[in-house]
Each structure stands twice: as structure tokens, then as C-alpha cells.
Amino acid sequence: MSRPIVIQNASLYGDTVATLVVEDGVITAVDSDTRPEGRS
Amino acid sequence: MIDATGLVALPGLVDLHTHLREPGREDAETIETGSRAAARGGWTAVHAMANTTPVADTAGVVEQVWSRGQEIGLVDVYPIGAVTVGLKGEHLSEMGAMAHSKARVRLFSDDGVCVYDPVIMRRALEYVKAFDGAVVQHAQDLRLTEGAQMHEGEVSAELGLAGWPAVAEESIVARDALLAEHVGSRVHVQHLSTAGSVEIIRWAKGRGINVTAEATPHHLLLTHEEARTYDPLFKVNPPLRTQTDVDALRAAVADGTIDIIATDHAPHASEDKDCEWAAASFGMLGLETALGIVQKVLVDTGAATWRDVARLMSEAPARIGSVDDAHGRPLAAGEPANITLVDPRAAWTVRPEDLASRARNTPYGGIELPGRAVITLLRGVPTHLDPRFEGAFA
Numbered sequence: 001m002s003r004p005i006v007i008q009n010a011s012l013y014g015d016t017v018a019t020l021v022v023e024d025g026v027i028t029a030v031d032s033d034t035r036p037e038g039r040s
Numbered sequence: 041m042i043d044a045t046g047l048v049a050l051p052g053l054v055d056l057h058t059h060l061r062e063p064g065r066e067d068a069e070t071i072e073t074g075s076r077a078a079a080r081g082g083w084t085a086v087h088a089m090a091n092t093t094p095v096a097d098t099a100g101v102v103e104q105v106w107s108r109g110q111e112i113g114l115v116d117v118y119p120i121g122a123v124t125v126g127l128k129g130e131h132l133s134e135m136g137a138m139a140h141s142k143a144r145v146r147l148f149s150d151d152g153v154c155v156y157d158p159v160i161m162r163r164a165l166e167y168v169k170a171f172d173g174a175v176v177q178h179a180q181d182l183r184l185t186e187g188a189q190m191h192e193g194e195v196s197a198e199l200g201l202a203g204w205p206a207v208a209e210e211s212i213v214a215r216d217a218l219l220a221e222h223v224g225s226r227v228h229v230q231h232l233s234t235a236g237s238v239e240i241i242r243w244a245k246g247r248g249i250n251v252t253a254e255a256t257p258h259h260l261l262l263t264h265e266e267a268r269t270y271d272p273l274f275k276v277n278p279p280l281r282t283q284t285d286v287d288a289l290r291a292a293v294a295d296g297t298i299d300i301i302a303t304d305h306a307p308h309a310s311e312d313k314d315c316e317w318a319a320a321s322f323g324m325l326g327l328e329t330a331l332g333i334v335q336k337v338l339v340d341t342g343a344a345t346w347r348d349v350a351r352l353m354s355e356a357p358a359r360i361g362s363v364d365d366a367h368g369r370p371l372a373a374g375e376p377a378n379i380t381l382v383d384p385r386a387a388w389t390v391r392p393e394d395l396a397s398r399a400r401n402t403p404y405g406g407i408e409l410p411g412r413a414v415i416t417l418l419r420g421v422p423t424h425l426d427p428r429f430e431g432a433f434a
Contacts, residue, residue, distance in 0.1 A: 005377075010044035011049065012049050025421070026377055
């Protein structure tokens with residue numbers, strides 16, 4: 001098992017802000033807070 | 041933890057049109073230097089063209105290219121097989137053997153030259169149906185472009201350079217669309233450069249023909265006016281066209297007539313470019329600058345969104361290349377972690393000496409581009425990190 005990579009506050013496709021978790025070469029979680037890009 | 045505030049996450053980019061020059065011209069590019077350039081540009085997969093030395097027209101050569109790409113591990117390198125033996129346009133290559141090799145070739149092209157003989161083209165289209173492949177055509181009527189140096193028009197007349205008429209491309213695009221329809225096969229047209237070609241592709245799609253098409257970043261940005269510099273960095277095949285053509289290409293990318301953006305990354309050794317226009321080779325670098333140009337001409341102008349960019353530079357090319365089991369996948373749980381993080385506010389000036397390619401033939405030296413890839417992950421492994429993120433992976 002490799003150390004997870006956590007990518008926080010990325011704008012998926014420029015649409016939705018989300019956190020991506022990557023483990024062992026695979027995206028294991030996408031936690032979207034459904035905020036439209038450009039708003040907080 | 042990576043703070044990606046302000047970054048756009050896209051599925052790893054997939055280039056359907058890359059020249060890696062290995063084997064044979066390692067003085068211009070190698071699979072390693074080209075892979076590094078690709079990773080820096082945000083690509084996680086590239087399709088390597090067959091015009092190497094020797095030509096990729098046998099299972100042995102395509103397996104060598106595929107294996108070398110895996111060994112380097114910066115991008116997945118998918119070889120494109122030649123349509124004809126030695127790119128000579130006379131006899132079909134060992135397409136079946138390449139398709140069934142460990143390189144699992146699905147796309148075939150004589151790129152650099154056109155599959156000119158309509159009977160050969162028809163047979164190739166029929167043959168690739170056996171393994172759900174496609175013929176990828178470099179549309180250029182050879183007779184109409186003998187000695188041609190640049191787009192045929194007012195500028196070529198003023199400069200005294202032999203002209204390359206738009207019809208030389210359009211006539212082949214039309215012929216191949218009709219051939220694909222006739223035999224019920226799939227054709228992909230490379231580097232569309234004219235408004236007329238766009239109209240033909242639009243007509244063919246409307247008719248239900250299984251045709252796809254690509255545009256390059258340079259044909260979306262530059263025009264034949266650049267030839268006034270006599271700088272061979274702007275010499276490319278097909279040639280840079282008029283602003284009317286550029287506008288038509290941009291509109292076709294925006295409305296989906298053109299399916300993908302592909303680089304036609306074409307490295308050349310300095311002796312092949314640092315010479316007079318007529319003696320210079322055709323082609324320019326593209327892997328490291330493509331994303332910035334696409335942002336400049338499509339996203340920042342409102343012609344396309346980042347979601348469109350994901351379709352044009354990842355999802356659709358992966359589907360056309362039949363690698364969509366591994367690339368061009370959704371950013372969703374359970375999917376391979378092939379991810380490109382783009383900083384759309386990271387304006388940068390292109391410096392040829394800083395590029396990862398072995399060659400230096402970029403026409404964009406000194407030009408400022410608005411954004412760039414800052415992190416590229418291939419199956420979760422960072423293959424490119426902007427220095428500001430290196431600490432997060434230490």
C-alpha cells in the first residue's frame with residue numbers, strides 16, 4: 001500500500017470544487033462539496 | 041496533502057499525434073525526452089507515429105516502442121502502425137500482426153505522407169474492421185503539393201514560395217469519407233487546416249459516416265502571415281492557413297465537428313530547421329505548449345469550457361485510440377488515477393532552452409501563455425511536478 005495522495009479543493013473540470021483521494025494508482029474517493037467554481 | 045485551490049483537475053491528457061523519432065532519429069527526440077515533455081505538458085498517454093527509422097510497420101518495431109515507453113514510465117506510449125510497408129503507399133503493412141502484438145495497435149497511419157492510392161486506402165479501411173481499428177489519414181494530394189512550401193494565397197505569391205492549395209487537403213478528406221462510408225469502416229482525419237475540410241467533415245458526419253477529425257494548437261492560433269518572417273519554425277505540414285480558416289477551425293472545435301485537439305509534436309534536429317525556408321523540414325514542437333494555447337484560444341475567449349477541454353484532449357482521443365479502458369476516464373472513485381492539474385493563472389513565457397524535448401523547434405519562443413499543467417499523475421505516480429508542489433510528495 002502506498003501513502004494516499006489527497007488533493008484538496010481542486011476544481012473538477014472547472015465546475016465543482018472537490019477533494020480527490022488517490023491510493024495505489026486509483027482514485028478512491030471524490031468528496032465534492034458541490035460549490036460551483038468561483039464561489040465560496 | 042496538496043492544496044489545489046485555484047487548480048483545474050482534468051483526466052490525464054491523451055495525444056493522438058506525437059512524433060517521438062525513436063528508433064532512428066534520437067538526435068531529434070527519444071522516447072524518454074518526448075515522454076518527459078509530454079508529462080510536463082499534462083499528458084498521460086501519447087500515440088507515437090510510425091515514421092521512424094525503421095518504419096513502425098512490423099510487430100517487432102511497435103513492440104519495441106511500446107516496451108520502451110513502459111520502461112520509462114512517464115506516459116503510456118501507444119504506437120501507431122504504418123498503413124503501408126515503409127510508408128511507400130504500395131503494399132499494406134503487417135497490420136494484423138501489429139494489432140495482435142503486445143503493443144495492441146488499433147490506429148494505422150502513414151503520417152508524413154498521404155495514403156494516396158484509393159485502392160490501398162480502401163483495403164486498409166476494410167482490413168482494420170477485423171479488430172475495430174481505424175485508418176488515420178494525413179490528407180494531402182501529392183500531385184497538387186509537389187514542391188509546395190506554404191499555403192497557396194496572397195502571401196505565398198508575395199514571398200515567391202510555392203503554394204499548397206486548400207483543395208489538396210479537402211479532396212482527400214472528401215474521398216476518404218466516401219470510402220469509409222462505402223466499406224463501412226472508420227477513418228480519422230489528422231490536422232484539419234482549412235474551412236473547406238471542416239465543411240466536408242460536417243457534411244460527412246451529418247450523413248452518418250464514421251469519421252473523426254483533429255485540429256492542432258498551431259492551426260488554431262497561427263496564420264500564413266507568419267511566413268513573412270521566413271523563419272522555418274513556422275514551416276509545417278499542412279501549412280498555416282488564413283485567419284478565415286483559423287476561425288472556422290475554432291468554431292468547429294467549439295461545435296463538436298472537430299472531435300479532438302492533437303499536437304502533431306514534431307521535433308527536428310537543429311540542422312533540419314536552422315536553414316533557409318525551402319530546405320527546412322516541416323513540423324514544430326507541441327507537447328509542452330498545447331494546453332496553454334488551448335486555454336488562450338478557446339477557454340479564455342469563452343469558446344470552450346474546461347469540461348470541453350477534457351473531452352477534446354482526453355476523453356475523445358482515448359476513445360478514438362481505443363485506449364479508453366485506461367485513459368480519458370471520469371474523475372470518479374474506482375477509476376485509474378490519471379490526472380492533470382492545471383493552473384489557469386500560471387502565465388509563463390516559452391523559453392526553448394527550458395523545454396524537455398531534445399529538439400528546440402518551437403515557434404512560440406518568447407510568447408506568453410496563460411496557464412500550464414502543474415501536476416501530472418500517471419496511475420497515481422507523479423510524472424510532472426511544478427517545483428512548488430515537490431514538497432507535498434517528498
